[in-house]
Amino acid sequence: MTTTRELTLKTEPFVLNIGPVHPSTHGVYRMRCTLDGEVVVDIEPVFGYLHRGIEKLAEERTYTGFIPLTDRLDYISPMSNNLGYCMAVEKLAGIKVPERAEYIRVIMAELQRLANHCIAVGSMLNDAGAYFTPFMYTFRERERIVDLFDMVCGQRLTYNYMRIGGVSQDIPGEFLPALHKLVDRLTIFIEEYENLLKLNEILLARAKGVGILEKDTAINCGISGPVARASGIKWDIRRNDPYSIYDRFEFDIPTCENGDCYDRYRVRIEEMRQSLRILQQAMKQVPKGPVKADVPHLIRPPAGEAYAHIEAPKGELGYYIVSDNSIAPYRCHIRPTSLINLAALRQMVKGWKVADLIIIFGSIDITMGEVDR
Amino acid sequence: MAIFDSALIQPLAMQVTPPDWPGGYWWHWLFFTVAIIAFVLIMVMGAIYLERRGMGRMQSRLGPNRTGPFGLLQPVADAVKVLLKENIVPTTADKIVHWLAPVVAFAPVLVIFAVVPFQNGAMLADLNIGILYVVAVSSIATVGVFMAGWGSGNKYSLLGAMRNVAAVVSYEIPMVLAIVGVVIVSGSLSMNQIVTGQDIPYILVQPLGFLIFFIAACAEINRSPFDLMEADSELTAGFHTEYSGMKFAMFYLVEYAEAIAMSAIIATLFLSGWRGPWLPPWLWFIIKTFVVFFVMVWTRTTLPRVRIDQLMGLAWKFLFPLALINLFVTAIQVVVWPDISQWIFVIVNIAIAAVLILLWSKFFKLGQGRVEV
Numbered sequence: 190m191t192t193t194r195e196l197t198l199k200t201e202p203f204v205l206n207i208g209p210v211h212p213s214t215h216g217v218y219r220m221r222c223t224l225d226g227e228v229v230v231d232i233e234p235v236f237g238y239l240h241r242g243i244e245k246l247a248e249e250r251t252y253t254g255f256i257p258l259t260d261r262l263d264y265i266s267p268m269s270n271n272l273g274y275c276m277a278v279e280k281l282a283g284i285k286v287p288e289r290a291e292y293i294r295v296i297m298a299e300l301q302r303l304a305n306h307c308i309a310v311g312s313m314l315n316d317a318g319a320y321f322t323p324f325m326y327t328f329r330e331r332e333r334i335v336d337l338f339d340m341v342c343g344q345r346l347t348y349n350y351m352r353i354g355g356v357s358q359d360i361p362g363e364f365l366p367a368l369h370k371l372v373d374r375l376t377i378f379i380e381e382y383e384n385l386l387k388l389n390e391i392l393l394a395r396a397k398g399v400g401i402l403e404k405d406t407a408i409n410c411g412i413s414g415p416v417a418r419a420s421g422i423k424w425d426i427r428r429n430d431p432y433s434i435y436d437r438f439e440f441d442i443p444t445c446e447n448g449d450c451y452d453r454y455r456v457r458i459e460e461m462r463q464s465l466r467i468l469q470q471a472m473k474q475v476p477k478g479p480v481k482a483d484v485p486h487l488i489r490p491p492a493g494e495a496y497a498h499i500e501a502p503k504g505e506l507g508y509y510i511v512s513d514n515s516i517a518p519y520r521c522h523i524r525p526t527s528l529i530n531l532a533a534l535r536q537m538v539k540g541w542k543v544a545d546l547i548i549i550f551g552s553i554d555i556t557m558g559e560v561d562r
Numbered sequence: 563m564a565i566f567d568s569a570l571i572q573p574l575a576m577q578v579t580p581p582d583w584p585g586g587y588w589w590h591w592l593f594f595t596v597a598i599i600a601f602v603l604i605m606v607m608g609a610i611y612l613e614r615r616g617m618g619r620m621q622s623r624l625g626p627n628r629t630g631p632f633g634l635l636q637p638v639a640d641a642v643k644v645l646l647k648e649n650i651v652p653t654t655a656d657k658i659v660h661w662l663a664p665v666v667a668f669a670p671v672l673v674i675f676a677v678v679p680f681q682n683g684a685m686l687a688d689l690n691i692g693i694l695y696v697v698a699v700s701s702i703a704t705v706g707v708f709m710a711g712w713g714s715g716n717k718y719s720l721l722g723a724m725r726n727v728a729a730v731v732s733y734e735i736p737m738v739l740a741i742v743g744v745v746i747v748s749g750s751l752s753m754n755q756i757v758t759g760q761d762i763p764y765i766l767v768q769p770l771g772f773l774i775f776f777i778a779a780c781a782e783i784n785r786s787p788f789d790l791m792e793a794d795s796e797l798t799a800g801f802h803t804e805y806s807g808m809k810f811a812m813f814y815l816v817e818y819a820e821a822i823a824m825s826a827i828i829a830t831l832f833l834s835g836w837r838g839p840w841l842p843p844w845l846w847f848i849i850k851t852f853v854v855f856f857v858m859v860w861t862r863t864t865l866p867r868v869r870i871d872q873l874m875g876l877a878w879k880f881l882f883p884l885a886l887i888n889l890f891v892t893a894i895q896v897v898v899w900p901d902i903s904q905w906i907f908v909i910v911n912i913a914i915a916a917v918l919i920l921l922w923s924k925f926f927k928l929g930q931g932r933v934e935v
Contacts, residue, residue: 205717213795227721227870316795318867320786325621391787391866394927543721544869547796 202230205543209238213316213547216557220546227542232535236528239561247521252278252488253353255521260347262523263559265308268301268338269501271351276432277497277508278353282490289478290355291434296368296471297341297350298433298499299464300334303375305502306415306457306464307331309554313454314386316551317395318544323385330378333371340364353488355481365472372468379461396451400537400549403448410532414504416553419456420448426500433499437474438467450552457554487516501526503554525562527555594686598675605851606818607637612852613818613859620863641811649807652715659713664805664812667706670699671819678826679754681836681843692753693745696827697738700782703820704730707791707801710813714804722800725870726791729781732877737778739885743771743892744831747904757835765832766908770888770915772832774881776857779828781873783820786862792817793867825854880926884918 208219217238223231243262247255259274260267272294279286286294311327335345341360342350350357386392402412407420417424425442427435443459445452490512498507507524530553538546611634618625626636651660677692679685689695704727711723745751747767748759756764765772781788792800802813829835829850836843838850868876891914895907 203717205721212798314866318787318789318793318795319865320617320862322621322863325623329622386866389866391868391872394872395866395869542869542871544790544793544796544867 200226207546209235213551214557215312215551215555216560218550218555218557218560220550222543222546224543227544229538229541229543229546232538232546234531234534236557236560239557241562243562244521244523247518249517251516252490252518253486255518256351256353257347257349260349261558262525262562263501263503263506263527263556264346265556266301266305266502267346267348268297268350269305269499269506271348272298272433273497273499273501273506274508275351275353276499277495277510278488278490280497281493281495281510281512282353282484282488284354284482284484286355286433286482287479288476289359290480290482292471292475293341293356293360293480294351295433295435295438296468296475297338297356299467299471300337300368302464302502303461304331304334305554306461307334309415309502310382310454310457313450313548313551313554314392316547317392319386319392323382326378326382326385330375333374337364337367337371340367352481352484354484355479357481359480365475368468368472372465372472375461376465379458379465383458393451395544395548396454396552397449398447399450399545400541400552401447401449402533402537406533406536407448411529412504412533414501414526414530415456415460416453416504416530418442418444419452421446426498426505430498432497435467438470440464440466450548453552453554489514489516498524503527503556503559504530523562525559527557527559531555531560591686594676594684598686599672601680602672602675602819602822603815605822605848606815608852609818609822609855610637610640612856613862616856616859617863620860644811644814645808647807647810649809650804652804654715655804656713656715659709660804661809663706663710663713664809664816665706666709667703667816668812668819670702670706671816671823674699674823675826677753678823678830679757679835680847682758683754684836684844685754688752688754691751693741693751693756693827693831696753697734697741700820700823701730701734703816706816710805711801714801716804718797718799718803719801722791722793722797722803725873726784726801728870729784729788729791729873729877732874733778733781733881736774736877736881736885737782739882739889740768740771740775740778741831743768743885743888746889746892746896753830753835757830757837760834760837762904762908763832763834767904767911768832768888768892769912770884770918771892772828773915773919774885774888775832776828776854778877778881779824780858780861781877783824784817785821785858787865787867788873789862790867790870790873795867821855821858822851825851825858828854875926880922884922887918888915 202223202225205222205224206219207222208214209217219235219238221233221235222229241261243258246258250258256271256274259270262270307327307330311324314323315321338348338350339345341364342348342357402416402420404420404422407417407422413424421444423442423444426432428442440463443456443463445456492512492514494509494511496507496509498505504526505524506526509522509524510518511520513519534550534553537549541549614636615625615633625633627633629635629639651657674696676686677689677695707726708723711719711726744756744764747764748756750756750759784791790796792802797803802810805813829847833850833854835850836847838846891911
């Protein structure tokens with residue numbers, strides 16, 4: 190290979206800067222790519238453009254006052270962020286959440302997973318070049334989910350719905366019938382959506398076998414969520430370390446074997462189905478009762494530390510909180526799913542073309558708000 | 563060899579005088595020069611409107627509907643907006659090349675219409691080598707695109723321009739071979755005579771040729787799924803990344819004028835051009851052009867984008883052999899059975915096309931493309 194090149198034309202790799210402002214970097218991610226023609230020789234990720242110091246800000250706020258800031262971490266799925274943080278504080282302060290609130294939390298978390306995977310799948314196909322059609326379809330369905338969130342908390346993006354010891358307010362009477370309708374609608378939608386491009390020759394050629402993430406690499410890099418499950422790791426915190434009331438529901442953990450972009454796409458579609466299953470069970474069982482435990486306005490957890498992790502739509506989302514018995518956390522560390530899932534990007538894209546780099550990056554599904562915090 | 567007589571010598575010998583149009587006067591040239599420019603501009607506006615509204619419908623959104631009735635004035639508003647924008651030339655750009663590129667790209671697209679018949683004989687020049695002229699002229703636009711890519715001094719532009727040149731060089735071959743099939747059947751290179759010869763539209767007589775030509779035309783004019791020269795999710799805008807204001811408007815115009823030109827040529831070669839019952843011929847021509855353009859919009863909204871190596875593979879391993887076989891079969895049919903009814907060839911050729919495509923798709927896969935680095 191080298192000799193042919195020397196005989197014909199002298200070529201040399203060049204550096205192409207993808208991002209921070211680029212249609213496919215899902216925010217302000219930046220990759221300094223070394224390219225040999227179209228082939229990616231190396232990439233060097235650069236991030237921090239969206240750093241707001243949220244972990245430090247936590248130390249300045251009361252425990253309740255930090256909840257709105259968690260919305261701004263992974264702004265695609267704020268409900269999960271709320272849930273993870275509230276669980277950590279509850280663990281620290283030893284607060285018992287009422288039954289009804291647990292059900293509402295699970296319903297919200299699963300709706301959030303559906304909304305997140307809608308965006309993840311749509312934007313991955315958009316990165317593959319299907320000009321906005323799959324993206325708009327999923328956004329249409331996400332709108333329906335956001336309507337429900339709007340119904341319970343009056344917000345459409347940063348919900349700020351969960352509270353320490355429960356949720357901020359009870360669900361309105363029309364919520365459960367609307368949820369019932371939505372679940373039926375989404376069941377049909379997922380079938381239709383999968384049929385749109387499932388066996389499309391171009392998508393298969395673009396995504397199958399592309400950007401393979403080996404099982405060992407995935408474990409070594411600490412990758413979690415759908416990306417890990419697509420590589421064949423059967424790891425889901427809802428099952429492996431059950432929290433809230435997930436042990437009461439029947440659902441499967443979809444896994445795939447190859448760990449390529451197509452598998453990550455399929456795992457997400459399958460997880461949407463499983464979320465619908467959980468929702469179907471949960472909405473039938475919602476009990477009556479209070480939605481918030483009796484907690485004081487200014488919580489002073491006993492000195493100590495706690496780590497709570499949940500299966501957020503993108504993977505394991507953890508909050509580590511240290512308390513010094515004051516009204517604000519002494520230290521709050523967030524285990525960001527998106528950042529850790531990016532760890533294997535370099536191994537995944539080496540040797541593929543620029544076009545593959547975009548689709549591999551899209552298939553990981555990151556939010557810059559969470560990467561940079 | 564009767565075939566060569568009819569194909570090449572006869573049109574040269576024959577003085578073409580359109581029967582229902584007074585040709586040959588000086589005002590004929592003047593009228594058609596003005597008419598073609600007006601036609602191209604108006605058709606481009608129609609195409610932009612059709613694409614934006616049609617894509618809006620397909621993507622479950624409305625599309626532009628604020629300017630004028632049904633948003634009909636949106637192309638005008640876009641044009642005015644873009645003309646008022648500042649013209650920015652990057653400091654790294656090669657100024658002269660950067661300035662010339664839009665002109666070089668636009669002129670050939672305009673002159674293609676010189677030989678397209680709007681009605682029987684209603685064309686600027688009824689060249690006896692009309693289709694050859696189209697093939698020759700349409701590839702000159704690539705020079706403009708490459709000038710834009712090189713002159714901008716931007717790596718995205720350069721990558722896009724490189725892809726464009728590679729694609730056009732490859733797709734020219736199956737495209738021309740598909741045209742040769744039509745020329746053999748019609749026995750003429752003149753666009754007007756190809757239309758007058760189409761008692762049966764050549765889409766039926768040459769189904770394989772039509773498919774090859776359509777795919778190759780899509781690749782040549784950067785329409786999805788082969789739009790990787792301006793792949794927005796990879797190269798932001800490809801070769802015209804660094805253009806703004808009027809020069810960008812020129813490239814925008816070129817893009818749609820090329821699409822309209824190719825639609826017009828497909829309508830002329832395969833859909834019997836201006837021929838049709840009841841309606842006036844020029845209206846038939848416009849309707850057919852827009853139908854072809856609509857199919858291009860349709861594929862754009864549905865399909866993901868192929869990668870550069872897959873694009874090359876499709877041209878050389880799939881379209882090229884099929885085009886050769888198509889040419890061979892057509893030649894045999896015309897030489898061996900010159901007097902037989904074309905309806906028999908319609909059935910035979912559709913069967914051959916179906917069998918060939920099925921067989922070839924078994925052997926041919928778009929394939930993966932990892933390179934060891």
